[in-house]
Amino acid sequence: xxxxxxxxxxxxxxxxxxxxxxxxxxxxxxxxxxxxxxxxxxxxxxxxxxxxxxxxxxxxxxxxxxxxxxxxxxxxxxxxxxxxxxxxxxxxxxxxxxxxxxxxxxxxxxxxxxxxxxxxxxxxxxxxxxxxxxxxxxxxxxxxxxxxxxxxxxxxxxxxxxxxxxxxxxxxxxxxxxxxxxxxxxxxxxxxxxxxxxxxxxxxxxxxxxxxxxxxxxxxxxxxxxxxx
Numbered sequence: 076x077x078x079x080x081x082x083x084x085x086x087x088x089x090x091x092x093x094x095x096x097x098x099x100x101x102x103x104x105x106x107x108x109x110x111x112x113x114x115x116x117x118x119x120x121x122x123x124x125x126x127x128x129x130x131x132x133x134x135x136x137x138x139x140x141x142x143x144x145x146x147x148x149x150x151x152x153x154x155x156x157x158x159x160x161x162x163x164x165x166x167x168x169x170x171x172x173x174x175x176x177x178x179x180x181x182x183x184x185x186x187x188x189x190x191x192x193x194x195x196x197x198x199x200x201x202x203x204x205x206x207x208x209x210x211x212x213x214x215x216x217x218x219x220x221x222x223x224x225x226x227x228x229x230x231x232x233x234x235x236x237x238x239x240x241x242x243x244x245x246x247x248x249x250x251x252x253x254x255x256x257x258x259x260x261x262x263x264x265x266x267x268x269x270x271x272x273x274x275x276x277x278x279x280x281x282x283x284x285x286x287x288x289x290x291x292x293x294x295x296x297x298x299x300x301x302x303x304x
Contacts, residue, residue, distance in 0.1 A: 080163055080256060082272055084248040090174060093182070097170045105162060114152040116145050161259045168260030171247060175264045250299050273300035 085091035105113070121139055126132050147155065156162075174182070190198065216232050223230040247264075250272035251257060257269060 078252055078274065079272065080160055080252055081167070082250045083167060084250070086246055090178065090182070090247075093177070094167075094170050094174060097173065098166055101166045101169065102162075105156060105166075109152075109156050111146075114147050114155055116142050116147055118143065120147070160256060164256055164259035167249070171264050171267055175266065248299075271300040273298045 083091075083094065085094065116139060121136075121143070124139075125135050146152065220230050220232055247267045248270060249257075249267060250270045252272050252274065254269065254271055
C-alpha cells in the first residue's frame with residue numbers, strides 16, 4: 076500500500092496552491108541542477124557512511140578524510156538526490172519558511188496594487204465563476220441533506236476543517252506518517268502545528284483502485300489520528 080510521508084493542510088487555498096507550485100519548482104531544480112552541498116562529501120556524510128568495524132572505519136577515514144568538499148561518487152550522488160523522504164521534508168520546510176515571509180508581506184490578503192483594466196476584468200470573471208461554483212456545490216449539498224433526512228432526523232453536512240484551531244488565521248497543520256521524519260526539516264515556523272496522520276486503506280496509487288473507470292489518487296480526506304483514551 077502506498078503510504079504518504081506527510082499531509083499539509085492550509086487555512087487558505089491560495090497559500091496551499093502557492094506551496095504546491097514552489098514544491099514543483101524545488102523538485103525540478105533538484106533533479107536538473109542539485110545544490111552542490113547536497114552532493115558534496117561532508118563530515119555528516121562521512122559519519123553516516125563510516126563502517127562500524129574499527130579496521131574498516133580506519134581505512135574509510137584514510138580514504139575519504141582528505142576528500143571533504145569533493146563531489147560524491149556518481150552512485151552516491153544519485154542516492155542523495157533520490158532520497159525522497161529527506162528531500163521532500165526539507166522542501167516543505169523551506170516552502171513554509173518562504174511563505175511565512177510572503178504572508179507577512181501581504182500575500183493572499185486580498186490587497187493588491189494597481190490593476191490594469193484587463194486584470195480587473197479577469198478578476199471579476201474569476202470571482203463570478205467562484206460564486207457560481209459555490210452555489211452549485213451548495214445546491215448539491217442541500218439535495219444530499221434532503222435525501223438523508225426524514226421525519227425523525229434532520230441531517231446537516233458541515234465542513235469540520237473550519238473548526239480546527241490549528242487552521243485559524245495563518246495556521247498550517249502538518250500530519251506525519253512518522254513524526255520522527257520532521258527531523259529532516261531545518262526550519263520550523265511558529266505557525267505550523269504537527270500531528271500524526273491517520274492512515275486508511277483509501278490512500279492508494281493511481282490505477283490501483285479504479286472507481287467507475289476513474290483513477291483515484293486518494294479517496295477520502297487525510298485526517299489526523301485521534302489518540303484512544
